Amino acid sequence: MAIEFVYFDLGNVLVRFDPQIACRNVAKLTGVSVDAARQLIYDSGLQERYEQGEITGHGFAMLVREQLKVADGDLSKEDLLTAISDMFSPIDSMVDVVNLARRRAGRIGVLSNTCQAHWNWIRRQPWAISQIDYDVQILSCEVKSMKPGPGIYAAAEKAAQVGPDQILFIDDKPENVAAASQRGWNAHQCVGGDDAKAVIQQYFGE
Numbered sequence: 001m002a003i004e005f006v007y008f009d010l011g012n013v014l015v016r017f018d019p020q021i022a023c024r025n026v027a028k029l030t031g032v033s034v035d036a037a038r039q040l041i042y043d044s045g046l047q048e049r050y051e052q053g054e055i056t057g058h059g060f061a062m063l064v065r066e067q068l069k070v071a072d073g074d075l076s077k078e079d080l081l082t083a084i085s086d087m088f089s090p091i092d093s094m095v096d097v098v099n100l101a102r103r104r105a106g107r108i109g110v111l112s113n114t115c116q117a118h119w120n121w122i123r124r125q126p127w128a129i130s131q132i133d134y135d136v137q138i139l140s141c142e143v144k145s146m147k148p149g150p151g152i153y154a155a156a157e158k159a160a161q162v163g164p165d166q167i168l169f170i171d172d173k174p175e176n177v178a179a180a181s182q183r184g185w186n187a188h189q190c191v192g193g194d195d196a197k198a199v200i201q202q203y204f205g206e
Contacts, residue, residue: 003168003186003203005160006101007138010112012172013192014098014129015088015122025083030068030075040067041084050115053144057081057117085121091192095128097200101168104204109136111156111169113146136160147171148179157183168203170196 011017019042026037041047041064050060061077068075102108112119119139122130136159138152145151160167164184171177172191180187188199 004166007111007169009171021087053141081117090127094192107135113140147176
């Protein structure tokens with residue numbers, strides 16, 4: 001079967017990210033230590049709950065305020081969500097790769113374990129990779145399922161409207177690639193840039 005849809009993971013495929021930066025941002029914003037910020041956001045599972053869609057951005061901010069014992073007026077939702085999101089940078093070489101995939105496959109999408117704040121922040125940036133108009137976006141927070149769980153892949157298949165063997169998927173984590181392969185997808189592990197370009201060229205040529 002010819003590839004008719006290409007899904008790209010977001011983190012480490014289209015954009016780089018550094019959670020340590022997010023921890024420093026939260027520490028600066030709230031006055032806690034970087035280690036305390038990491039415990040609050042990541043080690044506690046709060047960020048994962050947000051990415052899973054168990055809580056909204058409002059709920060995320062409310063729980064952080066409760067832990068820090070601060071009032072709404074002392075820590076706005078907007079400032080907090082910006083602090084946890086301002087940790088990404090573009091992988092510029094992926095622009096040509098994504099555009100090649102669109103020209104050859106026809107349709108492209110993003111399939112990511114992420115929260116709404118991260119996605120919105122990335123889409124607001126002036127980067128070329130942020131300005132691409134993807135045909136489908138499957139975000140874990142919206143479908144309430146995270147890779148490598150089956151729910152998010154099922155949602156992606158439904159949105160792509162093609163057979164599993166007509167989907168090409170690029171992700172940086174082996175467990176996510178393995179789960180997609182088990183469903184019959186053409187799935188490859190790589191980090192954005194030359195690795196991803198090689199995969200696209202393998203299927204579509206230059």
